[in-house]
Amino acid sequence: MEEVKEKIDEKNMVNKVGLVEAGQSKEEVEQLQQKNSDEALIESEREKTDHPRGWDSNILKKMDIKVWSYLEEYEKEKDEIHSAIKNVLESGVLILGDHVKRFEDKFSNYCGCKYGIGVKNGTDALFLSLKALDIGPGDEVICVANTAVPTVAAITATGATTKFVDINPETCLMNIFKLKDAITEKTKCILPVHLYGQCVDMDKVKEMADEFGLKIVEDCAQAHGATYKGRKAGSMSDVATFSFYPSKVLGTFGDGGMVVTNNETLYERIKGLRMYGMRRKYFSIESGYNSRLDELHAAILLKKFAHLDEYIRKRQEIARRYGKLLTDTSLILPKTAENNTQVYYVYVCHHPKRDEIIAKLKERGILLNISYEWPIHIMDGYKYLGYKEGDLPHTEASCKNVFSLPMYPELSYEKQQKVCDALHDVLREIE
Numbered sequence: 001m002e003e004v005k006e007k008i009d010e011k012n013m014v015n016k017v018g019l020v021e022a023g024q025s026k027e028e029v030e031q032l033q034q035k036n037s038d039e040a041l042i043e044s045e046r047e048k049t050d051h052p053r054g055w056d057s058n059i060l061k062k063m064d065i066k067v068w069s070y071l072e073e074y075e076k077e078k079d080e081i082h083s084a085i086k087n088v089l090e091s092g093v094l095i096l097g098d099h100v101k102r103f104e105d106k107f108s109n110y111c112g113c114k115y116g117i118g119v120k121n122g123t124d125a126l127f128l129s130l131k132a133l134d135i136g137p138g139d140e141v142i143c144v145a146n147t148a149v150p151t152v153a154a155i156t157a158t159g160a161t162t163k164f165v166d167i168n169p170e171t172c173l174m175n176i177f178k179l180k181d182a183i184t185e186k187t188k189c190i191l192p193v194h195l196y197g198q199c200v201d202m203d204k205v206k207e208m209a210d211e212f213g214l215k216i217v218e219d220c221a222q223a224h225g226a227t228y229k230g231r232k233a234g235s236m237s238d239v240a241t242f243s244f245y246p247s248k249v250l251g252t253f254g255d256g257g258m259v260v261t262n263n264e265t266l267y268e269r270i271k272g273l274r275m276y277g278m279r280r281k282y283f284s285i286e287s288g289y290n291s292r293l294d295e296l297h298a299a300i301l302l303k304k305f306a307h308l309d310e311y312i313r314k315r316q317e318i319a320r321r322y323g324k325l326l327t328d329t330s331l332i333l334p335k336t337a338e339n340n341t342q343v344y345y346v347y348v349c350h351h352p353k354r355d356e357i358i359a360k361l362k363e364r365g366i367l368l369n370i371s372y373e374w375p376i377h378i379m380d381g382y383k384y385l386g387y388k389e390g391d392l393p394h395t396e397a398s399c400k401n402v403f404s405l406p407m408y409p410e411l412s413y414e415k416q417q418k419v420c421d422a423l424h425d426v427l428r429e430i431e
């Protein structure tokens with residue numbers, strides 16, 4: 001930020017001198033200074049921010065339309081959120097109290113599962129689930145390389161090795177017809193990622209798991225409420241994991257996660273693992289961790305949970321409108337996989353001139369995103385797994401062309417129309 005400030009000051013100085021000499025009024029000079037600051041900030045964002053997960057908040061304030069925002073939703077729900085926080089603070093219980101238990105029960109029930117264990121985040125939810133399945137060094141876990149890094153980070157943290165399978169280019173989900181090739185005698189688990197808000201073909205995953213005696217852990221961080229053959233994401237495996245990171249379909253104002261399962265033994269084990277391995281007070285029966293969802297986030301999530309189906313309905317409506325407004329363009333719009341109901345965690349498109357489109361929309365105050373620009377198998381941090389470019393051709397091709405349009409329940413019709421108008425203009429310019 002220091003560099004940006006210097007850039008702004010430098011530019012303003014030049015302008016101020018020049019304009020004052022040219023006889024401009026004080027207001028005009030100030031207006032131009034403001035414009036220069038905005039441009040310099042946006043410019044600096046192109047040069048990369050220091051936050052790997054998002055953008056500099058100053059840049060976000062300058063953009064007219066963001067790819068995601070919680071502010072409009074917060075404005076609507078402010079009173080209930082504030083009263084939930086107040087209730088917790090006045091209750092005298094901040095850790096593992098009634099709010100966590102109630103949220104665990106409600107959310108696991110919503111997913112069609114008997115048990116829920118609130119944990120610190122979605123990454124821990126995956127890690128603890130794999131640990132509870134006794135997955136560790138020498139074992140292999142199969143997933144995809146176009147997921148969020150935490151999926152693979154969680155596998156790595158157990159000491160197990162990640163094996164990647166390529167994706168179906170139409171849906172960007174795990175290509176289940178490639179699964180068999182990835183299975184070895186070391187394989188212990190298949191970890192399907194319900195990416196972008198829709199489910200992997202779970203009947204096929206189950207078939208394969210049964211044939212080879214493997215466990216299944218569903219990564220549902222992006223798929224709260226999504227269904228496959230009428231079954232909810234999270235209900236089709238040994239154990240399933242969710243994230244309540246703010247941008248998720250159900251998100252809090254910070255970090256949170258949950259494991260859901262129908263298996264009582266796994267439930268008890270994960271409940272212990274999240275709390276230093278304790279089964280009763282101050283007595284660990286195994287070495288564990290500290291990964292608890294806290295009362296404040298559980299209370300907020302309980303309030304937001306009441307709106308979950310409405311959030312999903314609004315996301316679906318926005319997606320439907322994108323489909324209508326962008327149907328006659330060269331953009332490849334998201335395809336719903338067979339037997340699925342999508343919840344549109346993100347609205348992803350593909351286009352060979354993706355980078356140009358993103359740059360040109362940014363000039364118009366519209367900030368898009370890429371989920372995900374680099375497949376994990378070619379990242380420096382995972383080179384040791386032994387993959388190289390070309391090993392997962394559909395994954396790599398998708399990462400080169402994929403990008404996401406603004407998507408959040410309170411995205412207004414006007415903003416969406418503006419995004420689509422800008423896309424039409426830009427596509428005409430570059431084609």
Ligand SMILES: Cc1ncc(COP(=O)(O)O)c(C=O)c1O
Nearest residue numbers: 121122123148150151221243245
């Ligand atoms: C597919 C997927 N898995 C796991 C995670 C990890 O969740 P968290 O950020 O809550 O640790 C995320 C969130 O980014 C995700 O999108």
